[in-house]
Amino acid sequence: MTAHPDAPRSRRERPAKPALSRSGIVATAVELMRSEGLQRVTMRRLAQELDTGPASLYVYVRNTAELHAAVLDDLLGSVDLTPVTTPGDWQDRLVAVLTSYTDLLFAHPGLAQSALVARPSGERYLDLVEAVLALLAEGGVPGDRASWALDLLLQFATATAAEHAPRAGAASGDGTRAEDWDALAAAVRGATADTRPQLAALGADLLAGPGEARLAWGFRVLLNGVLHTPR
């Protein structure tokens, strides 16, 4: 009897098949997202990457939503929170933190979309919340307003990033966003002073302006609004 000649060989066919673990799964998911995009971070595709079947992942992750939430929290580790402890105007520093958060989500808009629907509660997210609250407190925003302002600010940032998500099932090329924009632009051009006077009057101005400036203006609007609006 020759001793099991296959078992040792098959073990060496792939570089390594490390034991599954939640952190390993999440790390692989992050890698997969960076290389192929969030739309490929599915239970099945991820299992394939980990050399196992999809069912195995359910031991460590409740479902796809939880997986995406874990990926998001991992990513949030690279939000720049240093402005919190830097000298300078509190509003400028708050906008800096929020901009860092938004930039990060812009790179992964699908994740922003998840965050909008599945309320995050990971450690990194809590760090971000703490940072925003600290700056609002420094600015003298009363606690009751700060609680709600926090949501407003993060929701604005998250939604703005989510708007750039590829639509589910869209072809990889994704001219789909440009098509939407063209359709809206055509509709605006189609407005006349008779039918839709406001639209006709504003015209191109309605669609103009770089996203960056709109984002910054939005943050300022929210901060000014919060300072002028008691609960």
Added chain:
Amino acid sequence: MTAHPDAPRSRRERPAKPALSRSGIVATAVELMRSEGLQRVTMRRLAQELDTGPASLYVYVRNTAELHAAVLDDLLGSVDLTPVTTPGDWQDRLVAVLTSYTDLLFAHPGLAQSALVARPSGERYLDLVEAVLALLAEGGVPGDRASWALDLLLQFATATAAEHAPRAGAASGDGTRAEDWDALAAAVRGATADTRPQLAALGADLLAGPGEARLAWGFRVLLNGVLHTPR
């Protein structure tokens, strides 16, 4: 040879099989959404409802995103725009219009989620845009600010509704939202004055308050902010 005995019978087995048309497809999609929810408004399920195969729908609708956009525009027909031409404070009337829009989306949060990603450009949507711009103009908001304010207001309303969307692939029962909330509440309770002082200080206040009041406050924050923030 007996003459095709099956053909006439099969024609009468179902009440009627009307010819396909874009408006018929959209109308059926709206019905289907009201009876089974947006998650069931898929090309395949809709085709089944129309007694045909999914491929047939692609003659009238480019893809699923366009189908959902058409359903949304149909729904937008019931936004109450009468406050535009009513006497009274312009801000109150604007908030009334926006609240009507938001209430509508709250009933179909999945649609709000689509609207966030696929910019609407339907007739009903343009009517809403025109209404909001008319009220901003009445309030003396300069055109350049009004253009951006429009986006801010509609995005806030849409995102707030989208937050209540059921997560993709969640079980029908959907205790999933409550679970998220519990997780966040637990995380907030876990904050101490040492680790996350701001979070600990605000505590329950952070999660308190009815959605309705938060929404109304949010609209006021945006309006006050817009009035105080030049571009």
Added chain:
DNA sequence: ACCTGAACACCGTTCAAGT
């Protein structure tokens, strides 16, 4: 306890072929 094969119940979209 952890892991898995296999199944269940679905998806969107395309395309060659028919009428």
Added chain:
DNA sequence: ACCTGAACACCGTTCAAGT
């Protein structure tokens, strides 16, 4: 032009069975 059957290439999740 309009419509379709069939296929391609996927999904999430569960469950009984194995180790």
